[in-house]
Amino acid sequence: MRTYDVTVIGGGPAGLAAALSARENGAKTLLIEREARLGGILKQCIHDGFGLVRFQEKLTGPEYAQRFIDQVERGGIGVSTLTFVTRLERTQTGFAVTVVNRDGVETIQTKTLVLATGCRERTAKQVSIHGTRPAGVFTAGTAQHFTNLLGQLPTKRCVILGSGDIGLIMARRLTLEGAKVLGVYETKPTPSGLTRNIHQCLRDFDIPLYLSHTVTRVLGQDRLTAVEVSQVDGDMRPIPGTQELVACDGLILSVGLIPENELAQSLGAELDPKTKGPVCDGQLMTSVDGVFSCGNALHVNDLVDYVSESGELAGRGAARYAPAPRREVAIRTSPALLCAVPQRLDLNRDNSKTPLYFRSREVLDRCALRLRVDGREVFSKRYPFLRPPEMERLDVDFTRFGLDENSQIELDIEVMDHE
């Protein structure tokens, strides 16, 4: 039976970084990937803009991934591709990982686990789109797979629902392929994607963005023939009487990503309803001892650079892990925050340079993040603006605040008075 110190599940950017960091920290490491090639979703992200934070370079997705894959292939890490994890079980010394691949069924022993399982896209039915079930309704990632990996044009004339980054990227991509993108419709009154993508993918190509609009119905028996779009009210409900039919052969959905945590849940890991990822401490260990989480399985990221960073953090945590009693304290967030990671700290670990990731709930100008312990502000940082689509990251030295298990830690955002 194969045994490892650290087993990383998922060979996308998070898992690649986790495996490298686990190895650097001296762990015997296995990386499991269900697809034939490493790289995860980056394989189909052929646009540039990856790695600005990490490498100060504009790379394409495959280029960014390759920098990590090259390091992994330099050796020292066990890699199992086309291998699918069917079951995780706790053992006395760690975990048993059961996998299937072309060689059969194998159970691998590991001391710790890093779950880098990524996320999936929300589908048409999960955003209450009704009507018929024709061909031509794709999530943006599926359309991207057809276009970029299989070289097939999924639509000639389409509507895009949702202004998430993949939707914006696909608006540009399909336009470049000769398809007509009739418009991007966004239910919210503000865009969901990065500002740079609104400019580079829509404005530069004269693709209209319709805010406070949604698709309510699809038409067509075999292939999509039209969609019905409606305006929505303040509660994002369609306003009767505003329906309009838009003739098209494709509907591309970019309506949100859901972290994939079925494996984490099978081990009993507690999930955060805000991030939909596991509740983690500063080392990105979940509520299950020895199980770490990173990347889009932990929380949905907009920049791959932070995905890699969380992978490194989780890989290091897993490699250095030794069973120890926890001394935990929760980091609470005020309603001004959409979510924050980590959700708690283990005071028995090193929290002197803990990356803190957060998103604001609303678009805010001139505001400050405030960290309070027992009601007393101990740290703050000013921001000229905060936008929910753009995750913020900062390092915090939590050792300065004299924390103990009973400390009340709260993160809040305050809009500053106009002077």
Next chain:
Amino acid sequence: MDLRKTNKRLSQRFGGAVRATLSDGCVVLTGWLSTWNEAVEACQMAAKKYGAVHVVNNIVCDEAVAQPMRLPSLRDGALEGRRPDVLIIGGGISGASIARELSKWKLDILLVEKEADLALQASGRNDGEVHPGVDLSKGSLKHRYIRKGNAMYDQVCRELDVPFRRVGQYVCFDKGWLKPFIALYCLWRRKHDGIEDTRVISGAELKRREPNLNREFKFAVSNPSSGCVCPYGLTIAYAENAVQNGAQVSLNTAVLSMEVEDGEIKRVHTNRGTVYPALVINAAGVFAEDVARMAGDRFFSIHPRRGTNSILDKKAGARFSSIASIMELARSRGHSKGGGIVHTAHGNLLVGPDAVETFEKENVETRPQSIDAVFAKQEKTMPTLNRGDIITYFTGVRAPTFEEDFIIEKGRKTRNIIHCAGIQSPGLTTAPAVALDIEQMAVEELRKKKAVAPNEGYSPIRHGVPVLRDMADEERAELIRQNPDYGVIVCRCEEISRGEILDALRSPICVPTVDGVKKRVRPGMGRCQGGFCSPLVAKIIAEFLDVPLDQVKKSAPEANITFGRTK
């Protein structure tokens, strides 16, 4: 049947716009009404529940402009000149089960289905419940077949390698004072109607069995013989077994018209050529009335009734293991089963269906109101039911007659047709038993013309595609050793391997479309709804067929997925 009374009531309600007359043993309604719901109401006023004299609806209705049946675009001569002993029209559960039972005999059997796959309409768009029959009383055909059909399920599903479990059904009550009345009702059903297993259980017992149901339920009617089956899986299995035994299934094949001479169907025109059958079996679902009309044997009418079901994530499926619904006293007059929550054969939860009259036989659009209505009711059955767990929803159209009973009989005017019509809930449950009777009727009819001998090569056993995710590790490893493709997972949500997908493509009725594969081995049925695997499945199909990827369709030949190479 007192026609005078009927006409008096019709006249009171519709002021002489509609009239009932007795013609050829049918109650024929004629006249003019503006809405379809009025037309249905008028016909229902004239119909006797479970009666053998049927209402024929000839009311002209402003709203319900007859829409032509959607036809496959395919035109060829593949069936030209075929002279089958039996032509079965319709590839739903009825047609498929009849084909299989008839394949015991040395007969030339041709089943035609206008859709691109089997079970694409009502048979694939229902809740999959194998009913106990607790709501049926003696005298109806539904009742005649329900217990027998229900009892046959263990054997049929074993033979056809289709998963089936008797998970039990609970009809739940929140008013304790009803208990003695319901206990009497159950006693009556047991003694009078032969529903042997129906029992009243206490609220505490219900709580013990299904802790996530509404804690306020005071008692429930328990029917342990209820079960759950994959309805399209069973239909496909029946048809595959028929094909293994020599029957032919022709998909994308619609009956366009018939020529009837001297009370016999002589020629049946399809989009794939003219067929000369000795006997026709009408299992055409919502189009059964149209087929009967073509055969010169229209003595009943179908009034389509739409129902929408939601499928919930398997995580929700883990919270409940049977079938249940709240019974509400103030129930609108309905004829279909009231819907409920079902733990499906695949481990999801299914919630629904509702029941809405419609003149559109083929409109399977979903509407938000249906989901709202069903959840409003079923949240009372299970308060933790969460719409956030919905992964998909679908609409099916039932095919009831106004008498709300099945029609299983030989033609009244045309000799060489057998109708299997008006099939609605519990038609899935009754199908195995109905098929046996129709087999007998057909053989009897054919024997008037020729000798009918047993098919010596007949085997009732069909092997489905192995389901690797349900296997023990050793068994799974052994299969992967024999075929390494079983170790390559393509659909991560449902854990479906490349090997299983290729098996589906090599099955007796190959439907090489993304939906065809999905129906057979489930890639795309999970929580991501094919987001990850649909391009991979399309690619496997393209390689299997050795065609460019843009030739792979979602379902029908017009359902293009992609439009060719990028620049």
